[in-house]
Amino acid sequence: MRRLSGGNHLEKIMQVIQDIKPLDIRSMEEMRNCLNNLTKPLGSLGMLEELPITLSGIAGHAAPKVDRKAIVVMCGDHGVVKEGVSAYPQAVTGLMMDNFVRGKAAINVLARQAGAEVQVIDIGSMLEEVPKEIIKKKVRYGTDNMAIGPAMSKEEAVQGIHIGIETAFDLADQGIDLLGIGEMGIGNTTPASAMTAVFTSISISQLTGRGTGINAAGLDKKIEVIERAIKGNNPNPMDPLDVLCKVGGFEIAGLVGVLLGAAARRIPVVIDGVISGAAALAAYRIEPLSRDYMIASHLSAEPAHQFILNELELKPLLNLEMRLGEGTGAALAFPLIESSTRIFREMATFEELGIPAHVENSKEKNEA
Incomplete structure (x- = not known):
């Protein structure tokens, strides 16, 4: 286990880590x-x-059985969007959360086909009026702009991880056999790429992709913003919590907690693309044994994802050139995993x- 420091809920997290x-x-x-x-x-x-x-x-x-399946979608907003790193405005996060509730997003369609329930958690969106169907666990209304300072405090990062652990435990108590993880948060490929760069020491230009579809100039800007964020915050790669709070996101922190909590309860977790991959890399750096409970659903078109999977030594089940997120890759992998148990x-x-x-x-x- 790597060094972990923080505030509230830390003792609970340390106990969970010991249970893996x-x-x-x-x-x-x-x-x-x-x-x-x-x-x-x-x-x-x-x-x-x-x-x-x-x-x-x-x-x-x-x-082993995978009869009951669920996908956790963590939602959060990012202050770094102010730097122009996304092709879409920040308001889209809230609009998509409403879309999840209506069952009209890609994850809803694919989860229905796979026979999985979808649990949507607001852990850090800017949305003030949250639909009643969404689980409200908001740490704060979006992170700060990591290009000019830490995205969040260490106490907030610990709180986010704790929320994820509680989520995994609740689903385990409900009898869920197989978990998938996904997210929604405009701009979140920027912190995911930043975290990957810190953990792997691979150049930012190699890791950073177009996210929601930014043009060449937008990509150059995104790379510059990530470089500035890492240089200004100087996150310690040996301290996963330091990396998470300085250049991460609330939804990423929540997914770290889901991964750790599921591993402690011996439940397999299917990771999606680059954002859930960054969370998986952070969870692995916190407790390497958590990696054994992860299944890679697909290889994202975002370049950082291949480096993440290499670091985790995980082989993706699919390669469909997807880059949507939401847990869509996990939903597509569920039938393959179920097929393996039928064999x-x-x-x-x-x-x-x-x-x-x-x-x-x-x-x-x-x-x-």
Whole structure:
């Protein structure tokens, strides 16, 4: 665990971190043996075989299920939007929150198809009148402009993480088996790129993408703003909380908490694109064991995302050149994850066909 410092709720967060345990190796081996005895060549289903092995290690038994699924969408606004880093005005955050409530956003459509509920949390939007269907956990009305000072205080970052932990715990208590994470916040690819740059030491120009679709001049401006924010705030890469409070966002802090809380309760979390990826990288820097509970849904078109996945050593299930966010990649990955659990439950074994499993396995080894 990396150094973590802060104010209120810190003791609770430290206890949650201590509750994150390694994957259950025995259950993983049991699942691997189960998969090897199914009517197929060894390893022929690729990542669809890796998934249930990971899920078994997370669950602590070789019969993991993903019957109940939920996607958490954290919403927050960013003071850095004042620097002209987005193609859309800040008001769009609130408009999209209303769209989530009406069930008309992309995440709603894809979550319905995947059989997942969507939980929308206002953790830091500028919206004063929040729709009643949205869970109100606002830390503050948007972050400060990180280009001229820290985005938030350490106490606020800790509060955001704590809100995420509580969210994960509440969903665990409701019987959720599989979590996806997403976000909404105009301008949030800027803090995500900044955090990634600090954690990886990769150049900002390599990491920074067009976000909502800014032009070439806008991209140059965005890179300059991130450089200014990092130079002015000087976040300590060995202190994830320092990075989060200086160049992060409230929705990112909330997602860090969801990741840590879910890992403590042994629930797999499917990460989405670059913003949830930045949260995943921060959670990993806080407690490396949390990475074992993460599943990468897709590879975002935002350049920082590939570097994030490389750092986490996670392989994405999909590559659809998406860059929307909201948890859409997680929703698309849910059916694949469910398919992986159906394989070990519903496929026949070689023994059931009257073929000794060791014959097929030996053939595979000889051909190799």
